Amino acid sequence: MFQAHRRAFLDSMQEGDIALFAGACHVTRNHDVDFPFRQDSDYYYLTGHRESDGLLMLAKGLDGIPEETIFVLPRDPKMETWFGVRLGSEGAPEALGIACARVNTELAAAIADAMQKCTRIWYRLGGRADVDAMVMKGFAHLRTQVRKGFAPPTAVLEPTHVLHEMRLFKSPAEMDVMRRAAALSAKGHNLAMAMMQPGMMEYEVEAFYNYTFRRAGAESMGWSYGTIVAGGDHANILHYVENDKPLNDGELVLVDAGAEFGLYAGDITRTYPVNGKFTDAQKEVYAAVLAAEKASIAASVVGATLLDVHNASVQVLCSALITLGVTEDSVEKQVASESYKEWFLHNTSHWIGLDVHDAGKYRDGDHWRPLEPGMCFTIEPGLYFRADDERVPERLRGIGVRIEDDIHVTVDGPENLTIDAVKEIVDIEATCAGN
Numbered sequence: 001m002f003q004a005h006r007r008a009f010l011d012s013m014q015e016g017d018i019a020l021f022a023g024a025c026h027v028t029r030n031h032d033v034d035f036p037f038r039q040d041s042d043y044y045y046l047t048g049h050r051e052s053d054g055l056l057m058l059a060k061g062l063d064g065i066p067e068e069t070i071f072v073l074p075r076d077p078k079m080e081t082w083f084g085v086r087l088g089s090e091g092a093p094e095a096l097g098i099a100c101a102r103v104n105t106e107l108a109a110a111i112a113d114a115m116q117k118c119t120r121i122w123y124r125l126g127g128r129a130d131v132d133a134m135v136m137k138g139f140a141h142l143r144t145q146v147r148k149g150f151a152p153p154t155a156v157l158e159p160t161h162v163l164h165e166m167r168l169f170k171s172p173a174e175m176d177v178m179r180r181a182a183a184l185s186a187k188g189h190n191l192a193m194a195m196m197q198p199g200m201m202e203y204e205v206e207a208f209y210n211y212t213f214r215r216a217g218a219e220s221m222g223w224s225y226g227t228i229v230a231g232g233d234h235a236n237i238l239h240y241v242e243n244d245k246p247l248n249d250g251e252l253v254l255v256d257a258g259a260e261f262g263l264y265a266g267d268i269t270r271t272y273p274v275n276g277k278f279t280d281a282q283k284e285v286y287a288a289v290l291a292a293e294k295a296s297i298a299a300s301v302v303g304a305t306l307l308d309v310h311n312a313s314v315q316v317l318c319s320a321l322i323t324l325g326v327t328e329d330s331v332e333k334q335v336a337s338e339s340y341k342e343w344f345l346h347n348t349s350h351w352i353g354l355d356v357h358d359a360g361k362y363r364d365g366d367h368w369r370p371l372e373p374g375m376c377f378t379i380e381p382g383l384y385f386r387a388d389d390e391r392v393p394e395r396l397r398g399i400g401v402r403i404e405d406d407i408h409v410t411v412d413g414p415e416n417l418t419i420d421a422v423k424e425i426v427d428i429e430a431t432c433a434g435n
C-alpha cells in the first residue's frame with residue numbers, strides 16, 4: 001500500500017519537482033535514555049519504514065535523480081550490536097520496495113544536488129531541524145550561483161495539503177489494518193470489564209489495557225494515546241491522566257483506551273459499573289448517551305457532514321437533559337443558547353487513522369465537508385455531571401458517561417469498526433459478570 005501512496009503523491013507533482021519527507025528521529029528522555037520511538041506518520045504512510053533518521057526523496061522528470069530514493073541509517077556492526085539491526089542501503093530496496101536506497105550520511109549532498117536541478121520543492125518546513133537546515137543552506141548557496149547559471153527553486157510547497165487529503169481516505173489495505181487496531185482495542189475493553197473489581201486502582205486497570213493490547217500484538221507501548229481510566233467523578237475531567245485513585249463500589253469507571261496496530265489507531269471509550277451493576281441513575285444517563293451515540297452512527301452516511309453527525313447527538317442529549325430533570329428548556333432553546341454545552345462539552349468526532357486525531361481537513365472554507373466512502377472517524381458523545389454541580393439533580397451528580405466507537409464511511413452505510421466492544425447495558429452487565 002505504501003507504493004500506491006507514493007504513486008498518488010507523485011501524480012500530484014509537476015515535472016521538475018522534488019519532494020522530501022523526513023522520518024522521525026529518537027528523542028532523548030534523559031541522559032542516554034530515549035522516549036519510545038514512534039515513526040512520523042506522513043513518512044510511514046509513504047514508505048512503511050520503521051527505522052529512525054530516514055528521508056524519502058521523490059523526484060519527477062529530473063535527469064540523474066531516481067523517481068524514488070530512500071535515505072536510511074547505514075549498516076554499522078557496533079551500533080547494531082547496541083541498538084538493533086538496520087536495513088541499510090543494502091536491505092532497504094527489497095524490504096521497502098524502493099529501488100534506490102542510499103545511506104543518510106549522503107543526504108546533505110543529495111539535497112544540495114536535487115535543489116540545484118529542481119524547479120520546485122515540496123517540503124514540510126519546521127519538521128526536522130537538520131533537514132530544515134539542509135534546505136535553507138541549499139537556498140542560500142544557490143542564490144550565490146546565479147552567474148554560474150543556477151538558481152534556487154522557485155517555490156517551497158507544503159506537502160501536507162495533498163498528503164493529508166490522501167490520508168483521509170483509507171484504502172482497502174489500510175482498512176484491514178484499521179480493523180485489526182479496532183479489534184485489539186475492543187478486546188481490551190471486554191476483557192477489562194470481566195476483571196474489574198471494586199477497590200482496584202485506576203492504574204491497575206490502565207496497566208491491564210496496555211498489557212492486553214501489547215500482548216495481542218499492538219505496537220511499542222500498546223496504546224495509540226495515553227489510556228484514561230477515570231473512576232466516578234474523575235470521568236468529568238475530560239483529559240484525566242493521573243489514573244491514581246481507587247475504583248469504588250457503586251461508581252462507574254470511564255475508560256478511553258485504544259490500541260495501535262501497524263501504526264494505525266483504535267480509539268474506544270466505554271463506561272461501565274465498577275461492581276458490574278448499573279444503578280438506576282447511572283442507567284438513565286448511560287441510556288441517554290447510548291441513544292445519542294446510535295443516532296450519530298446512523299447519521300454517518302455518504303453526503304452528510306460531521307456537523308450533522310454531531311447534531312444528531314446534540315438533539316438526543318438535549319432531549320435527555322429534560323427527561324433527566326436537568327433543565328426545563330426545550331430542545332430548541334437549549335440548541336439556540338448552547339446551554340447543553342455545560343454537560344456535553346466537546347465535539348462528537350475526529351478523523352482517525354495513523355494518528356488518533358488523524359490528518360485531514362474538516363471544512364471547506366465555512367462549510368463542513370460532506371462525508372465520502374473511505375473516511376474514518378470517531379463518534380463519542382458524553383454527558384458529564386460533576387459532583388459539585390448543584391444545577392443537576394443530586395442523584396446524577398458525580399456521573400460522567402462517554403461512549404466512543406470508530407466508524408468507516410461506506411456506500412452501504414456506516415461500518416462500526418469497534419462494534420465488538422460491548423456497550424448495551426445488558427451486555428456490559430453480563431460481561432462484567434464474566435458471562
Ligand code: GLY
Pocket residue numbers: 225256257267350356380404
Ligand atoms: N482518546 C482521545 C479521544 O477520544 O479523542
Ligand code: MN
Pocket residue numbers: 267350378380404
Ligand atoms: Mn476520540
Ligand code: MN
Pocket residue numbers: 256257267268269404
Ligand atoms: Mn477516545
